Amino acid sequence: MSRTITVASQKGGVGKTTITLNLGYCLGRMAGGTLLIDLDPQGGMALASNLRNRTRLGLFDILKKRAKPEEALAEASDSSITVLGLGEVAPSEIPLFEEAAWDGSLGQVVADMSAKFHYILIDAPAGIGGVVHAALSVSQGVLLVCDCSALTLKSVPVFLAVVEHIKEKFNPALRLEGVLISLFDDTSPNDRTVLEQVREIFPPEALFNTLIPYDAAFEEASLDAAPAVLTDTSLKIKRLFLELASELRERELAALHKALATDGPPRLF
């Protein structure tokens, strides 16, 4: 059964695309068949995965009926991940993308993909606009990414209110996977202090144990247009994303156990 998880944050520049790409790769190697969907108009995923050398078609072309879904998908050489980029979007067409989000056609395209993959990770744009709304409406999970800046943390309640609203009104299956701290700089007293305070205040169940550090390896990997876990520069990064993927799956199991304890085991026949 496929799981769709949106990687989101209200503030930009917190590492959503990097996390989606590297986590997606690790999940793909662990569970097989992971689709990464780039919903960010910046198109960072297409650039970071070298997708643009494979196809210029993308989600926007599917929405405009200019391409079939299978034409816009780019599969990695080792079949670990498949990437669906945004495609070539003219500036004048960007509002149409927002319209597709509100009228449900964007969500429908994402939902149609779910039969073919074990995991679908959606790289959502920053903010709480229609595209994020559409992504959350068709997802079973949301992974909230935060860095240790005051502005990001202060925007968390607004984003969580949106998640609560969508869960209540549109998508009862939506579950918060957890809050992932990214771009953590261990040498910065500011980051250490803020992390201490966050751990003091947030319920421990909400925070992922894995922290994604600020690391030059991410920049080097983006120069190579490859996930950082595939480069030789940092074994630490590889281990961290494998741990993050394991933790995500552990949380899924824990949620399943909780559901079984409440509802009883599912009937097979």
Added chain:
Amino acid sequence: MALHDYSELNEAAEMLRRLLGLPKGSCQGSSIEHSTWKPFLIEANSELKTIAQRLPKLPTEPAVSRRKMTAQPTQLPNAERTGGARGLTSPHTTKPPLATAPLVNQPKTEKAPLVEPLPVDRSIESVFTSDRLSALLEAMCRRGGFNGGVIADGSGLLLADYNCPVEAEAVAACGSVLGGAMEQAGALLGQNEASTLSFDINYVDKVALHRFNLERDSFFLMVICPQSVDERSEIEVSIEQIRAILSLKSAHSAFSPSNPI
């Protein structure tokens, strides 16, 4: 920088509890009043900072206790095995119970440290190579959802094991035999770089054998895991760590807690 207005964080904490179905104000994360909150800031010359800097350098408790055990071997009549042919195994190793590695973490009751060291980091602090390798195997099994594993050298001598279903020495020797067969099969097929052999041992589990080289020596990592698990990525990472431990080169600089996340 410390946050001086906690209303948003407290609000976020309450919303997180609601979304996760936790009782209000439960567990560690409790609401903090602005008036009572004292930001945690380590002053430049305070004793706290000195202590905080020294803490990661202190040896871990198991390493200290094992040193004592080595000095008084006669006090350990029930030691399960003695040092191997290469002297890599420690005099006293307690075998874990035979069970699948738990996939779900137990809930933590104590406050989480600022930066949690990874299990492998702690293992590097140990004195004995086999202890480091065993801890590495354990961490690998927990991360990857494997049942157990064995590291052996090219001639089938056991270097380390974790949660073996049968005698670890027998599994290690088995690894050598299979490794030799894999080498011959690879040569026959013109694939001399073949390094992985996987086969099902029952309806649910499989054994995956990986050969890797360190300088001119061959080593084997054999894991037992469910057939549904894709073990390759986890094993690739673990082999790099095993190489670092076996070659004894700069393992500390690569993994020590002084070089945390």
